[in-house]
Amino acid sequence: MAPTLRTVVRRLSLKLGVLSGQDALDRPVRWVAVSELEDPTPFLEGAELVLTTGMRLDARNAGSYVDRLVGREVTGLGFGIGLGHEKIPAALVDAAARAGLPLIEVPRDTPFVAIGKVVSELLAAEQYDEISRAFAAQGRLTRAALRPEGPQAVIDRLARELGGWALLLDEAGAVRHATGRGAAVAAEGLRPELERLRKSEGRGAPTSLALSTPLEHVIVQPLGARRIRGFFAVGLERPFTPVAHTVVNAAGSLLTLAIEHGGEHLAAERRVRSAVLRLLLAGQVQAGRETLERLGDGFPCGPLVVIAAGGDGEAVLEAGGNEFAAADEGRVVLVVPAGRADTVVSALRDHGPLGVGATVSPEDLRTGLEQADRALASARRGAVPVMRFADLAGQSLMSLLDPDVTAAFSSALLAPLREHGSRADLLASLRAYLECNGHWDAAAQRLGVHRHTLRYRMRRAAELLGRDLDDPAVRAELWVALAVAD
Template sequence: MLLRDLLAVAELRLALLTGDDRLDREISGVLITDLPDPGRYVSGGELVLTGLMWRQEPADSERFVDALVKAGVAALGAGDARLGLVPDDLVAACRDRGLPLLEVPVEVPFGAVTEIVGRRLPGLAGTQVGELRSALGRHRRIVAAVAEGAGLDELFSLMASELGVTGAVISASGSVIAGELPEGHAVRLAREYLAAVRLPVVAGVDGPFTVFAVDRSDRAAGWALACRGELDVEIGFELASCVAMERTRMEEGRRVERRLAEQLIALACSGAADLSELSARLRTCGIDAAEPYVVVTATAARRNATEGPDPAVLGGQVVEELLGRQVVAAAGADGSVALMPLREHGTADALAARLRERTALLSAGLPGTRVSIGVSGALTGPSAIRGGVEEAGHARRLADARGGGVVTSDEIYTHVLLLATVPGDVRRSFAERLLGPLFDYDRRHQAELVRTLGSFLECAGSWNACAERLHVHVNTVRYRIRRVEELTGKNLSSMADRVDLFLALRAG
């Protein structure tokens, strides 16, 4: 069947948008897909029909059309059910690459196009056409439901009833977003998702699951679709595209919430707003004026990366997923900031424990990404926001200095915070100046002056306690400490000198 013959079918009302000089192309078959790269499923000569679910940004159109041209398809048919029109960027991409583009009206089912092509292609039996029509009908019902606003729960219901596919959408931190899956299974599948070199991957968790990436989000903040059984890859990609469409829709609503949170935090930190205005904005963000909450700050950085997502933005996305999307995180210059009510976790320590558990999963699965999170103490009322942001920020910077993880406010009111604020080269220089002679002596004489000094300070200067800890005679401890004093020029009976050596040991 020629492309011009298909356009001549009046009942389809197809409109040619590009390629009027290529109407004599032969159509060998039809493929309906919303995969970002369907090239592997076409062999050349097909008419590809798409609902445009793969398009999240204009640049996606060039990537999609490039894949089709490379595969040698005859033409592309775009439905306008999702966007209400065929976007200009897709028209331009097809025109520039010489690919005929047809607009399929919203009221024309893709199945009708497929049926007409099937009737005119030689060798396609009636039973094959019927089976294809039935499969297309199931696919179309799912796609149409999602395009019309069906949520994830409805999508999973349709997946089960129309395709017999069950499973769940999970986050990278192992929480179940939609569907049904035991928490332990979700955590194990999240590990498989994070560790996979390529997706999809088949993972064995109480039977096989096929795990697909939902979209092109950074994997640390990504979602995965885990379907029971070894699912056909094309079906899985189509379903993952449906989930991605719903995630995009959900994200639109969260942008408004982020703006409100940004405004609240900016006003609170500026000190320019009165308490009544801050109280009103706090309630708008879902926290009652008398309700306890904590401030959580976060960054997520790829080690040695010169490009990629902003650490503050990615940190905000990660912390939102770690907290089950119960909060929104406002990205700032020094990290993202979120206000988390304690109504579910009870205490700041319990919340921090949950964050540590989930952050450890990310760190193990993505060793190249450093997630640093700071948690303030429990706060109440709008006047505490500014101090909470500062407190959580100090904790987050301490976590970053440690190489990532979760730090609470309890840990920052110590010498550790002071050391964390000192540049690394200054800390190393300080430690080297005081302790360098001891390390040199230990290397030359196989002595243990550094170890003895550390134990002596930890034992609060007790000769006997230090000797017991090191399993040596007390006179040995006295001799070693004298050598420490001689080599460093410090007097360990002086509190100031003890502090200097203690900090040097911690700074190195």
């Protein structure tokens, strides 16, 4: 803040006297303007201390002169005596008193430049104090950013520094952390403004927003170096000062750094977890455990269940909590203690199809993953949220078969259908025919075709395969082949 007029007149070296407007001495003085013009207001901005010797003032124009100064919202009028006037004209004193304008008597031996120097020194001292306060606040924000909770600690510190509320929001505008009275209510009202910032992203670097009402002043800034990764907002009951703006910008830089660094760290950690998963599937359980321990993490012991999740990877990884999870080949693989499997499945079921394997030992995770993948494929075909391996018809027998042998068997048996021009129709029709136990009407309805069309396709499939589809043994072989192909 600028120094007040009271601070200026209290400087004993200036020997100033106050003749009117004593109740308005707490107005800020933003500059000193010396003018002998009858109307200096075109050259003023407001909040100045105007100094004059009254060369053009007399009883006739004193009132209009004061009115013009008041209309321009000057802080006060300093009148130098001993040159054009031995004392301040009574008409000017009366006019200033009526208008409530502080009128300062400047003695002959106090040069106007001395008053200007005092105000300049006070302004410089105030600016230095503001800079010092801003640096101190930045230091406290930086220390907060180094705490384990990182961005949340910065938001808490920001609210305390400014004496208002603060919000940390994700990309969609959902509240990640809030502190201060009124923060939760403000979050709902900010949604339209967040959408404006999102739209500005495509037109260049996103900018901040400043909102003001008679009761509240709010700043909203996006977070992210290359794209918007979230937002933060801060609200005060008073306008933001230059120091407050500096503190807000510092908080934005720290939050962006934390989010970007956190994103890179998270990406690196996920790459390591994917590598650990490959170690585990290769039977190198001890090596996988040691790698996770170096990350400060661990791998569950005892009977395990493997879950294959085919939905949004980010949502699945977040919903998975502290369980071991790794993104791999288009799905997320979770390895959880058998006793927690049902709890984890319940937390994940709204984030896409899930395949749940049977209970396995840590050394047999590959089998658990194969089971989970088969169950996931079945969940996708049936458009069901969760499929358990134990619930798949015939999978108990298939789990006893050698994977490489059954894969070769499936490939060879179905090759004629794959090589046929309309192989997709034939494979899908064959699967529907077998799933409906050879019932033409039910299978045709499932495919959305006429039963005569289905009969033609099955005759064509039988010809290409060289097998009788009415033979139960042939149907069993084809069902196994299709299940392996999935």
